[in-house]
Amino acid sequence: MTAYEPPGDPDSEAYDAVVLAGGAARRLGGADKPGLSVGGRPLLDRVLAACAGARATVVVADPRPTARPVTWAREDPPGGGPLAALDAGLRRTTADRVLLLSADLPFLDTATVELLLTTVAGSGTDGAPLIDGALLTDADGRDQPLVAAYRAARLREGLTALREEHGGLTGLPLRRLTAGLRLTRVPGPLASFDCDTWDDIATARARIREHGHVLDEWISAAKDELGIDLDVDIKVLLDLARDAAHGVARPAAPLTTFLVGYAAARAGGGPEAVAEAARKAADLAARWAAEQSPDAKPDAAPDAKPDAAPDAG
Numbered sequence: 001m002t003a004y005e006p007p008g009d010p011d012s013e014a015y016d017a018v019v020l021a022g023g024a025a026r027r028l029g030g031a032d033k034p035g036l037s038v039g040g041r042p043l044l045d046r047v048l049a050a051c052a053g054a055r056a057t058v059v060v061a062d063p064r065p066t067a068r069p070v071t072w073a074r075e076d077p078p079g080g081g082p083l084a085a086l087d088a089g090l091r092r093t094t095a096d097r098v099l100l101l102s103a104d105l106p107f108l109d110t111a112t113v114e115l116l117l118t119t120v121a122g123s124g125t126d127g128a129p130l131i132d133g134a135l136l137t138d139a140d141g142r143d144q145p146l147v148a149a150y151r152a153a154r155l156r157e158g159l160t161a162l163r164e165e166h167g168g169l170t171g172l173p174l175r176r177l178t179a180g181l182r183l184t185r186v187p188g189p190l191a192s193f194d195c196d197t198w199d200d201i202a203t204a205r206a207r208i209r210e211h212g213h214v215l216d217e218w219i220s221a222a223k224d225e226l227g228i229d230l231d232v233d234i235k236v237l238l239d240l241a242r243d244a245a246h247g248v249a250r251p252a253a254p255l256t257t258f259l260v261g262y263a264a265a266r267a268g269g270g271p272e273a274v275a276e277a278a279r280k281a282a283d284l285a286a287r288w289a290a291e292q293s294p295d296a297k298p299d300a301a302p303d304a305k306p307d308a309a310p311d312a313g
Contacts, residue, residue, distance in 0.1 A: 014055045014095045014096075014097075015053075015054055015055065015095050015096075015097040015098065015099055015117055015149070016054055016055055016056045016057070016058070016093035016094065016095040016097075016098050016099070016152075017051040017054035017056070017057045017058070017098070017099040017100075017101065018057075018058050018060065018086060018089035018090060018093065018098055018099070018100050018101070019044070019047055019048070019051070019057065019058070019059045019060065019070075019089075019101045019102070019103050020060050020061075020082060020085045020086065020089070020100075020101070020102055020103065020146060021034040021044055021059050021060060021061035021102075021103035022060055022061035022062065022074065022075070022078065022079070022085060023102075024079065027196050027197050028196070028197065028198060028201075033103065033104055033195065034061065034064070034103040034104070035064065036195070036201060038106040038195070038201065038204045038205055038208060039106070039205070039208040039217045039218075039220075039221055040218075040221040041067075041220075041221050041224060043103055043104050043105070043106060043195060044059070044064075044066060044103045045066060045067040045224060046105070046106055046108070047101055047102075047103055047104075047105050047108055048066060048067060048068055048070065049067070049068075049110075049220070049224060050101075050105070050108040050109055050110055050112070050113050051099055051101065051110075051113055052068065052110070053110065053113070053114075054099065055094075055095055056071060056092070056093055056094070056095070057070045057071065058070065058071045058072075058073050058089040058092045058093060059071070059072055059073070059089075059103070060072075060073045060074065060075060060085040060086075060088050060089045061074070061103070062074065062078075067224050071092050073088045073089050073091070073092055074088060075087070075088040076088070077170065080169065080170040080171065081169070081170060081171050081172060081173070082146070082173070082174045083159065083162065083169040083172045083173070083174060083176065083177060084168075084169040084170050084172075086100065086155070086159070086174075086177075087159050087163075087169055090152065090155060090156065090159070093152060095152060096151065096152055096153070097117060097120060097121065097149055097150070097151060097152065098149070098150050098151075098152045098155065099113060099116065099117065099148070099149050100145070100146060100147075100148050100149070100150060101146060101147060102146040102147070102194060104194045104195040104196070105147060105191070105192070105193070105194055106193065106195060106204040106208075107190045107191055107193050107204070107207075108147065108191050109191060112136070112147075112188055112191040113149075115186060116134045116135075116136070116147075116148060116149040116186065117149045119131075119134035119149070119184055119186060120132075120133055120134040120149040120150065120151060120184070129151055129154075130182075131182045131183065131184050132150060132151050132154040132181040132182045132183065133148055133149060133150035133151065133154070133178070133181050133182075133183045133184070134148060134149050134183065134184045134185075134186055135147060135148035135149075135178075135183055135184075135185060135186070136148065136185075136186050136187070136188035136191060136192040137185050137186070137187050137188065137192070138188070138189055138192045138193070139189035139192075139193075143178070143183075143185065144188075144192040144194075145174050145175070145178045146174070146194075147188065147191065147192045147194075148183075150181070154181060155177070158177045158180055158181065159177065161180075162176055162177060215234055216234070219234060231271050233271070233274070233275065233278075236274075236275060236278045237257055237260070237274075237278060239282065240256060240257060240260065240278050240281055240282050240285070241253040241254070241256065241257055243282055243285040243286065243289070244256040244257075244281070244285045246289065247285045247286065247288050247289030248285060248288050248289070252285075256281055256285070259281070260274065260277040260278050260281050261274070261277075263277040263280075264276075264277045
């Protein structure tokens, strides 16, 4: 067996992403699937957030507003199928590794993207690639080739061979390409969940609002909407809001968290600035609450002395 060696060239960490977003969505009655909202964000924007680390992101579809800048491409003719769309997108990429995604993956996250990229990055002691791609499998164990990372050179070789064999790529299924690749399969029942039907959309929307997910989803949506790229310690801010509400007054909670954000921005922004501003506000709330305790004693002046009794004489 060939031994695994991690990539040593810093450029080997770079990757490009190709997102296929131009399908007909027939099972959705021709609806604009990439624009459908799940958790307050279009499906396409959710996918783009998961691959935000890409050096270049190419979306194969007609241009539309997106949460972050992308390069647009279109297969010729439009609607020519996944291989034609992949070819159009791949022509605008330069990285050795390419992340290939559909635009209807509401639960794809950066951790899954990184796992796929790491899996496909390895090489043997002779420097030769061990595999050509890594793809997710769904809850039923089926391959999901549109949630995968591939070696770009192998995709180009396969597309060229298929074009020569069939006189073009229009109408060819994706499996004609992936069948000739050495692939590693990674279980990913949630990250590979895609929205092909209205029932799928309803399922995704319901899961977003489950108790264990709703705050993370809301914070992610709010950050995208406000153009903020910041790791937020939700527990710290919730603890602060609780202390302000209980120790001061309920309306103090949202006002205090707003002031913490403003103070953090004035201090240069970043997680450290947020944590420091939250700590100061929490200390203030604790002092405020302590003053209302029945056992609280009034502060005495540092050098206070009892009044002297008047002379009797």
